[in-house]
Amino acid sequence: MSYDVNGQTVETDEEGYITNLSEWTPDLGAVIAKAEDVDMTDEHWAVVNFLRDYYEEYQIAPAVRVLIKAIKKSLGKEVGNNKYMYELFPYGPAKQACKIAGLPKPTGCV
Amino acid sequence: MEDDVKKFLYVNRKAPYGTIYALEALEVVLIGAAFDQDVSLAFLDDGVFQLTKSQDTKEIGVKNFSPTFRALGDYEVTKLYVEKESLDERGLTADDLQEIMWEDEDDDWAEKPSIRIVSRAEMADVFADQDVILSF
Numbered sequence A: 001m002s003y004d005v006n007g008q009t010v011e012t013d014e015e016g017y018i019t020n021l022s023e024w025t026p027d028l029g030a031v032i033a034k035a036e037d038v039d040m041t042d043e044h045w046a047v048v049n050f051l052r053d054y055y056e057e058y059q060i061a062p063a064v065r066v067l068i069k070a071i072k073k074s075l076g077k078e079v080g081n082n083k084y085m086y087e088l089f090p091y092g093p094a095k096q097a098c099k100i101a102g103l104p105k106p107t108g109c110v
Numbered sequence B: 001m002e003d004d005v006k007k008f009l010y011v012n013r014k015a016p017y018g019t020i021y022a023l024e025a026l027e028v029v030l031i032g033a034a035f036d037q038d039v040s041l042a043f044l045d046d047g048v049f050q051l052t053k054s055q056d057t058k059e060i061g062v063k064n065f066s067p068t069f070r071a072l073g074d075y076e077v078t079k080l081y082v083e084k085e086s087l088d089e090r091g092l093t094a095d096d097l098q099e100i101m102w103e104d105e106d107d108d109w110a111e112k113p114s115i116r117i118v119s120r121a122e123m124a125d126v127f128a129d130q131d132v133i134l135s136f
Helices: A026-035 A042-058 A064-075 A082-088 A093-100 B021-035 B045-051 B066-075 B084-089 B120-128
Strands: A002-005 A008-011 B007-012 B038-043 B080-083 B101-104 B110-113 B115-118 B132-135
Touching: A002 A026, A026 A093, A042 A064, A042 A082, A042 A093, A042 B066, A064 A082, A064 A093, A064 B066, A082 A093, B007 B021, B007 B045, B021 B038, B021 B066, B038 B045, B038 B120, B045 B066, B045 B080, B045 B084, B066 B101, B080 B084, B080 B120, B084 B115, B115 B120
Parallel strands: B007 B038, B007 B132, B038 B080, B080 B115
Antiparallel strands: A002 A008, B101 B110
Protein backbone atom coordinates (compact mmCIF):
# COMPACT_ATOMS: atom_id res chain seq x y z
CA MET A 1 0.00 0.00 0.00
CA SER A 2 0.99 3.63 -0.40
CA TYR A 3 -0.44 7.15 -0.25
CA ASP A 4 -0.01 9.91 -2.82
CA VAL A 5 0.47 13.34 -1.39
CA ASN A 6 1.49 16.42 -3.39
CA GLY A 7 2.91 14.21 -6.15
CA GLN A 8 4.99 12.13 -3.69
CA THR A 9 4.42 8.43 -2.97
CA VAL A 10 4.62 7.41 0.69
CA GLU A 11 4.99 3.68 1.41
CA THR A 12 2.98 1.92 4.10
CA ASP A 13 2.73 -1.53 5.65
CA GLU A 14 -0.14 -3.86 4.75
CA GLU A 15 -2.46 -2.12 7.23
CA GLY A 16 -1.78 1.41 6.00
CA TYR A 17 0.66 2.61 8.67
CA ILE A 18 3.47 4.57 7.02
CA THR A 19 6.82 2.80 7.21
CA ASN A 20 9.12 5.81 7.42
CA LEU A 21 7.87 7.95 10.27
CA SER A 22 9.90 10.96 9.16
CA GLU A 23 7.85 11.23 5.96
CA TRP A 24 4.79 12.48 7.84
CA THR A 25 3.38 15.96 7.17
CA PRO A 26 -0.03 17.42 8.06
CA ASP A 27 -0.90 17.11 4.34
CA LEU A 28 -0.17 13.39 4.51
CA GLY A 29 -2.26 13.17 7.69
CA ALA A 30 -5.17 14.66 5.76
CA VAL A 31 -4.71 12.14 2.92
CA ILE A 32 -4.63 9.18 5.34
CA ALA A 33 -7.72 10.54 7.11
CA LYS A 34 -9.55 10.74 3.79
CA ALA A 35 -8.63 7.13 3.01
CA GLU A 36 -9.97 6.21 6.47
CA ASP A 37 -13.21 8.13 5.86
CA VAL A 38 -12.52 10.48 8.75
CA ASP A 39 -13.59 14.10 8.36
CA MET A 40 -10.86 15.97 10.21
CA THR A 41 -12.04 18.67 12.65
CA ASP A 42 -10.01 20.71 15.16
CA GLU A 43 -10.68 18.02 17.77
CA HIS A 44 -9.32 15.32 15.45
CA TRP A 45 -6.17 17.36 14.89
CA ALA A 46 -5.81 18.01 18.61
CA VAL A 47 -5.77 14.25 19.24
CA VAL A 48 -3.36 13.64 16.35
CA ASN A 49 -1.02 16.37 17.57
CA PHE A 50 -1.22 15.03 21.09
CA LEU A 51 -0.19 11.55 19.86
CA ARG A 52 2.73 12.97 17.91
CA ASP A 53 3.95 14.92 20.94
CA TYR A 54 3.57 11.82 23.14
CA TYR A 55 5.57 9.71 20.70
CA GLU A 56 8.25 12.38 20.43
CA GLU A 57 8.63 12.47 24.19
CA TYR A 58 8.30 8.77 25.11
CA GLN A 59 9.00 6.89 21.86
CA ILE A 60 5.77 4.92 22.08
CA ALA A 61 2.21 5.35 20.91
CA PRO A 62 0.10 5.17 24.08
CA ALA A 63 -2.51 2.46 24.72
CA VAL A 64 -6.08 3.69 24.24
CA ARG A 65 -6.76 3.81 27.99
CA VAL A 66 -3.66 5.94 28.53
CA LEU A 67 -4.54 8.16 25.57
CA ILE A 68 -8.06 8.89 26.80
CA LYS A 69 -6.87 9.64 30.32
CA ALA A 70 -4.20 12.02 29.01
CA ILE A 71 -6.62 13.74 26.62
CA LYS A 72 -9.06 14.18 29.49
CA LYS A 73 -6.32 15.92 31.40
CA SER A 74 -5.10 18.17 28.57
CA LEU A 75 -8.31 18.87 26.61
CA GLY A 76 -10.99 18.29 29.25
CA LYS A 77 -13.55 15.56 29.79
CA GLU A 78 -15.77 16.75 26.90
CA VAL A 79 -13.17 15.35 24.50
CA GLY A 80 -11.37 12.92 26.81
CA ASN A 81 -14.03 10.26 27.20
CA ASN A 82 -14.54 6.93 25.50
CA LYS A 83 -17.75 7.80 23.68
CA TYR A 84 -16.53 11.01 22.12
CA MET A 85 -13.15 9.58 21.19
CA TYR A 86 -14.82 6.67 19.39
CA GLU A 87 -17.09 9.15 17.61
CA LEU A 88 -14.00 10.98 16.38
CA PHE A 89 -12.18 7.78 15.39
CA PRO A 90 -14.72 4.97 14.90
CA TYR A 91 -12.05 2.31 14.28
CA GLY A 92 -10.41 3.00 17.62
CA PRO A 93 -8.94 6.25 18.90
CA ALA A 94 -5.49 4.78 19.40
CA LYS A 95 -5.31 2.63 16.27
CA GLN A 96 -6.90 4.97 13.74
CA ALA A 97 -5.57 8.24 15.15
CA CYS A 98 -2.04 6.77 15.23
CA LYS A 99 -2.35 5.83 11.60
CA ILE A 100 -3.38 9.38 10.68
CA ALA A 101 -0.61 10.75 12.91
CA GLY A 102 1.95 8.67 11.00
CA LEU A 103 2.92 6.61 14.04
CA PRO A 104 3.29 2.85 14.46
CA LYS A 105 0.37 0.87 15.81
CA PRO A 106 0.20 1.25 19.62
CA THR A 107 2.18 -1.32 21.58
CA GLY A 108 -0.12 -4.19 22.46
CA CYS A 109 -2.58 -3.67 19.60
CA VAL A 110 -3.09 -6.70 17.38
CA MET B 1 -12.22 -7.87 42.76
CA GLU B 2 -9.28 -7.29 45.09
CA ASP B 3 -8.77 -11.04 45.21
CA ASP B 4 -8.09 -11.11 41.48
CA VAL B 5 -5.22 -8.63 41.72
CA LYS B 6 -1.85 -10.32 41.84
CA LYS B 7 1.51 -8.77 42.56
CA PHE B 8 3.74 -9.01 39.51
CA LEU B 9 7.46 -8.27 39.62
CA TYR B 10 9.45 -7.92 36.41
CA VAL B 11 13.13 -8.45 37.11
CA ASN B 12 15.64 -6.69 34.84
CA ARG B 13 19.24 -7.87 35.07
CA LYS B 14 20.74 -6.96 31.70
CA ALA B 15 22.10 -3.76 30.13
CA PRO B 16 19.61 -2.06 27.79
CA TYR B 17 21.07 -2.29 24.31
CA GLY B 18 23.41 -5.31 24.06
CA THR B 19 20.55 -7.78 23.90
CA ILE B 20 16.80 -7.68 23.27
CA TYR B 21 15.86 -8.57 26.88
CA ALA B 22 15.35 -5.03 28.19
CA LEU B 23 13.10 -3.90 25.34
CA GLU B 24 11.10 -7.14 25.44
CA ALA B 25 10.61 -6.81 29.20
CA LEU B 26 9.42 -3.22 28.81
CA GLU B 27 6.94 -4.20 26.09
CA VAL B 28 5.58 -7.03 28.22
CA VAL B 29 5.13 -4.58 31.09
CA LEU B 30 3.28 -2.07 28.87
CA ILE B 31 1.01 -4.72 27.38
CA GLY B 32 0.44 -6.41 30.74
CA ALA B 33 -0.49 -3.07 32.32
CA ALA B 34 -3.90 -3.37 30.66
CA PHE B 35 -4.81 -6.16 33.09
CA ASP B 36 -4.98 -3.95 36.21
CA GLN B 37 -2.53 -5.95 38.28
CA ASP B 38 -0.15 -4.64 40.94
CA VAL B 39 3.05 -4.26 38.93
CA SER B 40 6.57 -3.53 40.13
CA LEU B 41 9.90 -3.56 38.31
CA ALA B 42 13.24 -4.53 39.82
CA PHE B 43 16.59 -3.45 38.40
CA LEU B 44 19.69 -5.25 39.54
CA ASP B 45 23.09 -6.35 38.24
CA ASP B 46 23.67 -4.72 34.80
CA GLY B 47 19.92 -4.03 34.67
CA VAL B 48 20.57 -0.78 36.55
CA PHE B 49 22.07 0.59 33.31
CA GLN B 50 18.56 0.52 31.80
CA LEU B 51 17.65 3.59 33.82
CA THR B 52 20.81 5.64 33.26
CA LYS B 53 20.50 9.13 31.77
CA SER B 54 21.48 10.34 28.31
CA GLN B 55 21.40 7.09 26.39
CA ASP B 56 22.13 7.67 22.71
CA THR B 57 21.68 4.77 20.27
CA LYS B 58 22.28 6.59 16.98
CA GLU B 59 25.61 4.91 16.27
CA ILE B 60 24.29 1.38 16.77
CA GLY B 61 21.17 1.92 14.67
CA VAL B 62 18.57 0.72 17.16
CA LYS B 63 15.63 2.56 18.64
CA ASN B 64 16.33 4.50 21.83
CA PHE B 65 13.61 3.26 24.17
CA SER B 66 15.06 4.83 27.31
CA PRO B 67 12.47 7.68 27.23
CA THR B 68 9.72 5.04 27.32
CA PHE B 69 10.49 4.28 30.98
CA ARG B 70 9.17 7.78 31.74
CA ALA B 71 5.77 6.78 30.28
CA LEU B 72 5.33 3.94 32.81
CA GLY B 73 3.52 6.25 35.24
CA ASP B 74 0.77 6.76 32.64
CA TYR B 75 0.32 2.98 32.70
CA GLU B 76 0.04 3.03 36.50
CA VAL B 77 3.40 1.32 36.88
CA THR B 78 4.89 3.42 39.66
CA LYS B 79 7.27 1.17 41.56
CA LEU B 80 10.75 0.81 40.08
CA TYR B 81 13.06 -0.79 42.64
CA VAL B 82 16.76 -0.29 42.01
CA GLU B 83 19.32 -2.22 44.03
CA LYS B 84 21.86 0.02 45.70
CA GLU B 85 24.66 -2.56 45.76
CA SER B 86 24.33 -3.04 41.98
CA LEU B 87 24.69 0.71 41.48
CA ASP B 88 27.71 0.85 43.84
CA GLU B 89 29.46 -2.07 42.13
CA ARG B 90 29.21 -0.19 38.81
CA GLY B 91 30.29 3.19 40.14
CA LEU B 92 26.80 4.61 39.67
CA THR B 93 24.71 6.75 42.01
CA ALA B 94 21.08 7.85 42.01
CA ASP B 95 22.19 10.99 40.11
CA ASP B 96 23.17 8.85 37.12
CA LEU B 97 19.59 7.63 36.72
CA GLN B 98 16.93 9.48 34.74
CA GLU B 99 14.14 11.12 36.65
CA ILE B 100 10.98 9.02 36.38
CA MET B 101 7.84 10.51 37.91
CA TRP B 102 4.21 9.47 38.17
CA GLU B 103 1.17 11.63 38.82
CA ASP B 104 -1.01 10.69 41.77
CA GLU B 105 -4.61 11.13 40.65
CA ASP B 106 -5.78 10.82 44.28
CA ASP B 107 -3.45 13.59 45.43
CA ASP B 108 -4.36 16.38 42.96
CA TRP B 109 -1.99 14.95 40.33
CA ALA B 110 1.06 15.52 42.51
CA GLU B 111 4.24 14.31 40.82
CA LYS B 112 6.00 11.59 42.76
CA PRO B 113 9.22 9.72 42.01
CA SER B 114 8.86 6.13 40.75
CA ILE B 115 12.44 5.03 41.40
CA ARG B 116 13.07 3.57 44.83
CA ILE B 117 16.63 2.69 45.68
CA VAL B 118 16.73 -0.28 48.03
CA SER B 119 19.43 -2.40 49.63
CA ARG B 120 20.01 -6.01 48.62
CA ALA B 121 18.26 -7.13 51.82
CA GLU B 122 15.25 -4.91 51.10
CA MET B 123 15.16 -6.21 47.53
CA ALA B 124 14.89 -9.74 48.94
CA ASP B 125 11.79 -8.59 50.84
CA VAL B 126 10.34 -7.08 47.64
CA PHE B 127 10.82 -10.46 45.92
CA ALA B 128 9.33 -12.39 48.84
CA ASP B 129 6.20 -10.22 48.71
CA GLN B 130 5.25 -11.12 45.09
CA ASP B 131 2.78 -13.57 43.60
CA VAL B 132 4.45 -13.74 40.18
CA ILE B 133 8.07 -13.03 39.25
CA LEU B 134 9.17 -12.73 35.63
CA SER B 135 12.89 -12.56 35.03
CA PHE B 136 14.53 -10.96 31.99
